[in-house]
Amino acid sequence: MHANWYVRFVHNYLPSPFSIATILMVLAFAICLIFTLSGPMEVLGYWYEGFWELLAFSMQMVLILVLGHALALTPAAQRAIRLLTGYASSSGRAAALAGFAAMFVGFINWGLCLIFGAILARKIGERAKAEGISINYPLVAAAGYSGMMVWHGGFSGSAPLVVAEEEHFLAALIGQIPISETLLSPLNMVAFLLLLSLIPAVLYWVGKKSGPGQFPEFSGEDSGNISFSAHTPAEKVDQQPYLAWLLGGAILILTFYTAWSAEGRNPLGFLDLNFINFLLFGLGLLLHGSVARFLWAVQEAVAGASGIIIQFPLYAGIMGIMKYSGLITAFSGIFVSFSTPDTLPIFTFFSAGLVNIFVPSGGGQWAVQGPVVVQAADALGVPASKVIMALAYGDGLTNMLQPFWALPLLGFTRLDARDILPYSSLIMLLGGSIYLLCLWLF
Secondary structure, eight states, rough: OHHHHHHHHHHOOOOHHHHHHHHHHHHHHHHHHSSOOOHHHHHHHHHHHHTTTTHHHHHHHHHHHEEEEEEEHHHHHHHHHHHHHTOOHHHHHHHHHHHHHHHHHHHOOHHHHHHHHHHHHHHHHHHHHHHHHHOOOHHHHHHHHHGGGTTTTTTTTTTHHHTTTOOTTTTTHHHHGGGTTTSSSHHHHHHHHHHHHHHHHHHHHHHHSOOOOOOOOSSOOOOOOOOOOOOHHHHHHHHSHHHHHHHHHHHHHHHHHHTTTOOOOOTTTTTTTHHHHHHHHHHHHHHHOOOHHHHHHHHHHGGGGGHHHHHHHHHHHHHHHHHHHHHHHHHHHHHHHOTTTTTTTHHHHHHHHHHHHHHHOHHHHHHHHHHHHHHHHHHHOOOHHHHHHHHHHHHHHHHOOOOOOOOOHHHHHHHOOHHHHHHOOOOOOOHHHHHHHHHHHH
8 A cells, every 4th residue: 555655755746747748758759869770850750740640539538528527517417426426435435436437347448438437536526525525536536547457458459359350460470369369368357357356445445544635626517506598599599408409319319320230340349439429429418408508518528628638749749759760669679589488478568568658559559569579479389369468458557657548537537647646556556466467377
């Protein structure tokens, strides 16, 4: 368990996520100059090229935060959340509930987990504050983020789903690997069940032992208490339910049709960011019941997306440096060169965790690092499915340290990275131990 001095140390000396992104950018620039033949202007060119590559993805992240927040402000969602948060009657229960729910949803889909964990953590905090319940709110928020540690071993995991396709880019080397050998393998099922049982138990214990955390000043109101007055014909149009029902209903019909008509080896393959955002959009309009209420909720939610808007391009630039300079391949090659058949999955796990600090994108990391590790697996006689899962575990694990994916949660919960890091790092240590044990046993 992290002692109070560690919490204070992190809070006093860990800079903001924007500063962390800037430091990582400078570090990636320096490493590239030292270990590659690239000159300063070439590295800046890599950074500039990468800077603009995630704009569509950044907008997806903004929408999932804003639309998820707007949905959480609907009267129906408020009632459902109050029912769920009623079980969070103490700090230990709150942390265990948030951790269990976030990891369960994270195994189903990472995009859904990203907003679900944030909403659950904030609503637990709001209820505790309103009812005078003493909880460690930063611990609960870190627990709500824990689903991002398990996502790559779940049904939206980039690497396992890519190799399950018939004509993926490494098919000539490893062939088609079904999810029965990766996501549904004994290795992955045991690892996930251990995570789902042990981490909430430890979070419960930490919550019981730790003191109350600092609550932020929550903005926004319960939409059930919001009333609108119409003074003009235009305002009356905005407050009538028909436009919201028409557009929201059309979106939901198309959303469900997309899910029903989905084909492929992955039964949940339709659950991508676009699907989730479309679903949130339709539900938000339908459940708010008017354009005026929906726009009010969106306005309340937009402020929390500021970190994503300004910081995602910085990380995209870092990814550009690592990708176009060949640093990712070099890092992976160093670990692989020291490997034996017994240690290759372990070294793959650690190398993936290191690369994820600089390139927090599971799909992008697999595209660049995947060929290196599967070629090594082929040469050493290690099953490709095992190194694929080792890479997936390492990539997800260091999300607990990397503030990139925490930005939506931080925006929604009104916390800083320094608030949750002492607890997310504890989750990372526990999760890493479980992953290493399973890689060793299987």
